[in-house]
Amino acid sequence: MALLEASELEIRFGGVKALAGVSFHVEAGEIFGVIGPNGAGKTTLLNAISAVYRLDGGAIRFDGADVTGLRPHRLSRLGIARTFQIVQPFKAMNVRENVAIGAMFGHARLRTRADWLAAADAALERTGLAPKAELMPPQLTLADRKRLEVARALAMGPRIILFDEVMAGLNHTEIERMIDLVKSLKQAGLTVVIIEHVMKAVLALCDRIMVLNFGAKLAEGAPSEVVSDPKVVEAYLGQRFAKAHASAQVAAGGAP
Numbered sequence: 284m285a286l287l288e289a290s291e292l293e294i295r296f297g298g299v300k301a302l303a304g305v306s307f308h309v310e311a312g313e314i315f316g317v318i319g320p321n322g323a324g325k326t327t328l329l330n331a332i333s334a335v336y337r338l339d340g341g342a343i344r345f346d347g348a349d350v351t352g353l354r355p356h357r358l359s360r361l362g363i364a365r366t367f368q369i370v371q372p373f374k375a376m377n378v379r380e381n382v383a384i385g386a387m388f389g390h391a392r393l394r395t396r397a398d399w400l401a402a403a404d405a406a407l408e409r410t411g412l413a414p415k416a417e418l419m420p421p422q423l424t425l426a427d428r429k430r431l432e433v434a435r436a437l438a439m440g441p442r443i444i445l446f447d448e449v450m451a452g453l454n455h456t457e458i459e460r461m462i463d464l465v466k467s468l469k470q471a472g473l474t475v476v477i478i479e480h481v482m483k484a485v486l487a488l489c490d491r492i493m494v495l496n497f498g499a500k501l502a503e504g505a506p507s508e509v510v511s512d513p514k515v516v517e518a519y520l521g522q523r524f525a526k527a528h529a530s531a532q533v534a535a536g537g538a539p
């Protein structure tokens with residue numbers, strides 16, 4: 284069943300159509316990836332779904348109900364959580380308190396400080412940040428600040444999480460850890476949408492991918508099909524990636 288359904292989403296900035304009639308759906312329990320070149324409209328899409336931007340056209344349904352036009356806090360209460368590409372924690376609060384903020388506005392409708400902190404502690408455990416709970420955000424590495432974003436979203440008790448480039452700027456080992464974390468969320472039954480340039484992560488995680496280009500859908504489907512689509516290679520991945528991917532598949536005994 285589709286948990287999230289977007290039809291003909293349109294967002295304009297002056298004369299620029301950042302989203303020009305994009306439709307897609309996300310099945311409950313799947314990891315859905317959104318890729319595409321810089322400026323293709325990926326973050327705008329996330330901002331449209333999470334009501335950071337008002338739609339100029341189109342409709343969004345969540346769990347069968349029309350949620351078009353609902354404000355961000357109402358969407359959070361329904362179970363839609365997101366991370367931000369530029370991580371901006373409250374600098375005067377420690378890691379645990381930052382994560383507890385998520386619990387205050389989440390789907391679980393927790394009412395007391397004790398409950399918010401308990402939800403924060405659970406999210407810190409799941410993201411491996413528990414040992415750093417008392418640190419202040421400026422003391423964290425970029426990888427840990429990204430985990431803090433994930434923990435804050437998790438503390439909301441969401442049904443779906445929208446990730447905006449959680450792998451960006453991470454090294455090889457940190458990317459592997461983040462991939463494991465996102466996999467564990469899927470195993471726990473969460474539905475995930477990820478916007479990502481790190482193709483290793485996209486291929487390791489996604490059940491389906493949509494490619495955006497100039498605000499429109501260029502391709503959609505299983506990762507292996509999409510990355511060998513000539514349109515996608517031309518607009519985004521480039522020949523070098525396509526060749527490397529094809530040889531890796533041959534080496535693994537699959538069809539290129």
Ligand SMILES: Nc1ncnc2c1ncn2[C@@H]1O[C@H](COP(=O)(O)OP(=O)(O)OP(=O)(O)O)[C@@H](O)[C@H]1O
Pocket residue numbers: 296299301319320321322323324325326327328
């Ligand atoms: N707040 C804004 N005001 C004006 N134009 C905007 C705004 N946000 C995005 N745009 C424009 O909309 C288009 C899509 O931008 P968007 O940030 O969604 O792309 P993206 O695919 O997320 O790119 P990247 O991979 O670089 O993050 C671009 O032309 C961008 O300049």
